[in-house]
Amino acid sequence: MRYLLVEDNLELAEAVVSRLALDGHAVDHAASLAAAEDWLATTEYDLILLDVMLPDGDGRDFLIRSRARLEVPVIVLTARSQVSDRVVALDHGADDYLTKPFDFAELEARCRAVLRRRRGSARNEIALGNCIFDPVAGTLHCGPKTLELRSREIRLLEVFARHPGQILSKAQLMDRLFSHDAEVTENAIEVYVGRLRRRIGDMGVRIDTVRGLGYRMEAGG
Amino acid sequence: MIARAGRASGSIGRRLTLLLAAVAALLSVMSWAMVTGLARQAAERTQDNVLAASATTIAETLRTERGEVRLELPYSAFSMLGAISEDRVFYLVTAGRETLTGYPDLPVPTLDVTPPGRVVFYTGSYRGDEVRMASLTRVVLLGNEPLRTVVTVAQTRNGVRALTGELSQFAATLSVAFFMVAVGLSFFAARTSLRPLNEIAQAVSRRGPSDLRPLKRPAPTELAPLLDALNRLMDRLGQSIRRSEDFIAEAAHRVRTPLATVRAEAEVALRSIRDESARARLRRMIHAVDESSRSAGQLLDHATVAFRADHLAGDRLDLADLARRAVEALEPTAAMKDIEIRLYAEPAEMEGDAVLLDNAIRNVLDNAVKYSHEDTAVTVRVERMEKAARICVTDEGPGLGEGPTERLTERFRRGGNVEGIVGSGLGLTIAADVLRAHGGRLVLRNREGRGACVSLLLPSS
Numbered sequence: 308m309r310y311l312l313v314e315d316n317l318e319l320a321e322a323v324v325s326r327l328a329l330d331g332h333a334v335d336h337a338a339s340l341a342a343a344e345d346w347l348a349t350t351e352y353d354l355i356l357l358d359v360m361l362p363d364g365d366g367r368d369f370l371i372r373s374r375a376r377l378e379v380p381v382i383v384l385t386a387r388s389q390v391s392d393r394v395v396a397l398d399h400g401a402d403d404y405l406t407k408p409f410d411f412a413e414l415e416a417r418c419r420a421v422l423r424r425r426r427g428s429a430r431n432e433i434a435l436g437n438c439i440f441d442p443v444a445g446t447l448h449c450g451p452k453t454l455e456l457r458s459r460e461i462r463l464l465e466v467f468a469r470h471p472g473q474i475l476s477k478a479q480l481m482d483r484l485f486s487h488d489a490e491v492t493e494n495a496i497e498v499y500v501g502r503l504r505r506r507i508g509d510m511g512v513r514i515d516t517v518r519g520l521g522y523r524m525e526a527g528g
Numbered sequence: 529m530i531a532r533a534g535r536a537s538g539s540i541g542r543r544l545t546l547l548l549a550a551v552a553a554l555l556s557v558m559s560w561a562m563v564t565g566l567a568r569q570a571a572e573r574t575q576d577n578v579l580a581a582s583a584t585t586i587a588e589t590l591r592t593e594r595g596e597v598r599l600e601l602p603y604s605a606f607s608m609l610g611a612i613s614e615d616r617v618f619y620l621v622t623a624g625r626e627t628l629t630g631y632p633d634l635p636v637p638t639l640d641v642t643p644p645g646r647v648v649f650y651t652g653s654y655r656g657d658e659v660r661m662a663s664l665t666r667v668v669l670l671g672n673e674p675l676r677t678v679v680t681v682a683q684t685r686n687g688v689r690a691l692t693g694e695l696s697q698f699a700a701t702l703s704v705a706f707f708m709v710a711v712g713l714s715f716f717a718a719r720t721s722l723r724p725l726n727e728i729a730q731a732v733s734r735r736g737p738s739d740l741r742p743l744k745r746p747a748p749t750e751l752a753p754l755l756d757a758l759n760r761l762m763d764r765l766g767q768s769i770r771r772s773e774d775f776i777a778e779a780a781h782r783v784r785t786p787l788a789t790v791r792a793e794a795e796v797a798l799r800s801i802r803d804e805s806a807r808a809r810l811r812r813m814i815h816a817v818d819e820s821s822r823s824a825g826q827l828l829d830h831a832t833v834a835f836r837a838d839h840l841a842g843d844r845l846d847l848a849d850l851a852r853r854a855v856e857a858l859e860p861t862a863a864m865k866d867i868e869i870r871l872y873a874e875p876a877e878m879e880g881d882a883v884l885l886d887n888a889i890r891n892v893l894d895n896a897v898k899y900s901h902e903d904t905a906v907t908v909r910v911e912r913m914e915k916a917a918r919i920c921v922t923d924e925g926p927g928l929g930e931g932p933t934e935r936l937t938e939r940f941r942r943g944g945n946v947e948g949i950v951g952s953g954l955g956l957t958i959a960a961d962v963l964r965a966h967g968g969r970l971v972l973r974n975r976e977g978r979g980a981c982v983s984l985l986l987p988s989s
Contacts, residue, residue, distance in 0.1 A: 316785055322792030360781055386784035387777045394883060403857075408788035408821050411795050413861060420860035458863035478807065482798050486864055487814040 308422070308431050309351065310334045313343040313366065314358040314384065319407075323356070326411045329483070331469045339363045352379050353431075354418055359385040359396070367399050374400040380425045382417060384409070410486045416458075419443060433468045435512050440468055449510040459484065460503050467514065467524035476521035541718045548714030549707075556703040556710070563699035568692040572660070575688050578608050579662035579681050580647040586621065587664045587679040597623040597668055597677060605681070613687025618654065623668070623677045636663060636680045644676070657684040724748050728755065740766035776828065784821055791817045826954040829887060830939075833958050836884055837965035843882040847917050847986070848873035848910045850882065854889045855908055858897055865902045869893075873910035876917035878988040880966050885986075888962035891955040892921050892970075892982050898951070899925040899980075916968075917988040924979040928972055936972055959984065 310327055314320040315338050324334045335350065337343035340363050346352075355377075359366040370381060380402040385392065387406075396404050402421045405414060422431075422443045433440045438449040442465040447454040456464065466475065466483050477493040484499070485491045500522055504514050513525045585605040591598055599621060609617045620630035635652045644665040651660055661682040667674045724747055731743060742759040794810045794817070801807055855871045862869050896906045904924040911918045928936060936942075937960035942953045960970040968986035975981050 316789060318789045319785075319792045322789075322796045325796065386781040386788065392777075394886070403860075406821075406825065407784045408791040408817055410818075411792075412864060416860040416864050420863070457866055459866050476802075478802070479799070482795070487795070487811055487818070 308332045308353045310354050310356060310418075311337065311343065311346055311350070311352045311379075312356045313337045313340070313361065313369075314356070315339065315361050316358075323411075323414070327415075329469065330415065330465065340366070340369050343369070347373070347377070354422060355379050355381045356414075356418075357381050357383050357401075359383060359387060359392075367396060370396075370399045370401060380421045382421060412484065412486045415462075419461075433465075435468055435471075438510055438512060440464060442468070447507060447510060447512075452510065454506065454510060456506070459499055460506060463499055463503050464507070464512075467522070471524060474517050474520050474523045479521070541722050544718040544721070545711075545715050548717065549711045552707050552710030552714065556707040559706070560696070560699045560703040563702075564692065564696035567695035567699070568688075571688045571691050571695075574612060575660055575683065575685070576649055576662065578612055579649070579660060579683060580664070582606065582609055583647060583662045583664040583679045583681045586619070586681065587666050587677075590621075590666055590668055590677055590679070592668055592670050595671060597628060597670060597675065599628060601629070609681070609683055613683075613691070615684040615687040616657075618659065618682040620680045620682075621677065622680075624675050628677070630680070634661070634680060634682055636661060636678065651685075652682075654682065654684075657686065659684050660688075724751055725754075728758070732758070740769070780824065780828065783824060787817050787821050822951065823954075826958065830954050830958055830961075833884060833887065833961050833965075836881060837961060840965060841881045841883070842879050844877065844879055845882045845885065847876040847878065847885070847919055850886050850889055851908055851910050851919055854886065854893050857890065858893055862897045862900075862906065865897070865900070867897055867900050867902065868905045869897070870905055870907045871910075872907070874912055876910055876912040876988060878917060878986060880986070881962075884962045884965065888959040888984060889919060891959045892919075892984060895951075895955050896921050896923040896925070896980070896982070899923065901925060912988065915987060917986050919984040919986075920981060921983075922975060922979060922981045927974040927978060928980045937970060956982075 308331075310332050312320055312323055312327075312334055314323070314336070317338065320336050320338070324336055327334045335346050335352075337346050340361050343355075343357075357366045357370065361369075366383065366385075370383070381400070382403045382405060383396045383401040384405050384407060385396070393404050402425065403417050405417060419442070423445075426443060431441065431443050433442065435447075438447055440447050442461055445456045445458070445461040447456060447464070462484055463480070466480060477496045480496050480500075481491060481493065484496070500514060500516075507514075515523050515525060517523055582605045585602055585608075586599065589600040589602060601619075606617055609615075618631045618634055620632065620634040620636060621628040622636075631654075634654060637650060637652070644667045647662050647664045649660065649662050651658065653659065659682045661680050663678055663680040665676055665678050668677055669675070728743065728745070728747065728751065731745065740762045742762060743755055745755075747755050791814055794814050798807060798810050801810065851873050852871060855869050859869055893906070893908065900906055900923045906921065906923045909918075909920040909922075911920065937956045939954065939957045941957075942951055956970065956972070963970050963984055963986065966986055968984065971983040971985060973981050
């Protein structure tokens with residue numbers, strides 16, 4: 308997936324870019340509307356994350372201007388939170404709306420939800436051994452068999468799929484999977500990994516426990 | 529709160545009506561007096577004319593015969609008097625100092641000075657009644673002596689009085705009727721001429737809370753300055769509202785942007801830090817950031833609700849649509865906990881403020897998702913009842929805790945079982961305020977077994 312992040316707060320932008328990169332997404336960053344126009348002129352994107360208050364104008368005006376020629380879904384990121392702002396942003400053609408400060412896990416969840424709703428050209432399949440995993444649709448195809456996964460299972464499998472053969476600690480998985488609003492213990496990770504194992508066990512995708520360190524996924528073993 | 533506009537200093541309409549009615553009363557009295565006066569004059573003149581004709585008729589029969597003045601009293605002389613009224617008639621004919629015929633005690637004044645050939649009228653009193661007299665002097669020759677003869681015919685004035693009285697009463701009735709009609713007309717005139725004013729007032733009060741466009745409507749010249757002033761005021765008001773909205777947005781932006789940076793940095797740091805106590809500290813930091821940004825947001829929303837509740841927008845809306853949109857918006861968040869949101873909605877159209885109702889539904893649904901356990905379901909039902917509509921949100925969470933559930937809608941009050949969950953204590957307050965403004969209410973109860981059921985009850989049109 309290729310994202311365009313239009314955000315003038317450089318620290319925040321950097322954090323968002325690095326977080327999305329963990330999922331294997333390529334993210335271009337534009338610090339102004341002018342820069343965003345430049346990127347859009349040369350690159351095809353799957354999703355735009357758009358800040359509202361930018362140094363060279365209002366992100367919503369940009370949204371109205373470009374909605375006519377842009378097919379790309381847009382999620383508005385804004386520090387404005389008033390009731391009417393949300394309505395206005397959605398009326399102007401935004402696909403979703405996220406108020407700053409936001410949870411990265413929620414940002415990812417919303418990106419996925421928007422991509423799923425708008426799914427068309429966007430395909431983001433990952434090969435796992437003999438299987439094809441589509442994290443947007445949440446399906447795992449292995450030969451004739453198709454498995455529909457639930458939200459957290461998709462997320463967990465995606466994290467493993469992005470780091471094949473790599474050991475992921477429970478803490479790392481927690482950071483990636485859960486909103487920090489929620490009080491989650493490492494036990495929950497064990498529960499989820501256990502559940503995912505059972506579901507994909509007969510598809511030839513294996514998740515091993517590396518004692519004391521975490522988990523590792525081996526595909527096609 | 530809507531402040532009553534000052535103390536009413538009288539009413540223009542009433543003042544105008546009273547003024548016009550006073551003029552009408554004056555005109556009525558004047559016309560009555562004139563009609564009465566004219567009627568009396570006309571009646572008196574008629575009597576005078578007939579008296580004169582009668583005296584003339586008698587005087588014409590005066591002649592001298594064998595050294596004596598003789599006369600006849602023609603019947604017609606009296607019958608013409610009888611024709612105008614039933615009044616009694618008296619007469620007196622004198623020749624020199626001698627009474628020829630009639631009532632000698634009829635008080636005919638100063639007969640000597642009356643020029644001959646002309647009828648002179650007097651008013652006097654005879655036998656207790658007021659009488660009107662007409663005297664005609666003629667000079668006849670008795671032998672070679674000229675002799676002044678005076679014919680006086682008198683008639684009481686009761687009939688004339690009665691006639692004028694009748695006419696005056698008729699005139700009075702007419703005047704009263706005229707006055708009544710005039711009062712009605714002045715009331716109507718006052719109303720009509722004040723109608724543009726009322727129309728402007730209605731046009732202003734019909735408007736929605738954010739409609740500050742200038743009033744463009746034809747108005748009478750006299751109201752143009754008022755309309756101008758009103759439009760200038762609305763322009764200034766609009767500017768100041770825009771300024772304060774911009775200010776709030778800017779303030780929120782200023783507060784939230786660094787918070788967003790702090791939160792993002794903390795999340796990045798979490799990725800690279802292995803030390804468990806440092807991680808716990810970072811999580812607490814993130815939690816605090818979320819608390820403060822949520823409180824800021826909810827406080828602003830609460831203020832918005834308080835402002836808009838006084839000036840509800842009357843949008844035609846379908847609660848099912850609002851619920852569907854709220855569910856869509858919260859689905860990704862719910863999916864993070866593998867919570868399924870089920871929506872069963874039947875169309876429920878009503879009139880209300882879409883922005884506020886949307887906010888109320890979102891707050892209730894957000895609560896349900898927030899407090900629900902993982903892998904559970906939240907159910908949203910939109911039901912249309914006879915005179916009301918209900919949105920029912922049920923969850924399988926820990927419920928509302930012990931104690932009276934009504935208190936949960938109090939400001940900054942949170943349940944006793946919400947530890948560790950980000951909240952401002954304003955969500956249900958906002959929802960309850962919105963419903964109250966729409967004439968509805970929020971009903972909170974614990975479900976049997978587990979979970980809570982929050983109902984938004986709204987009267988529907």
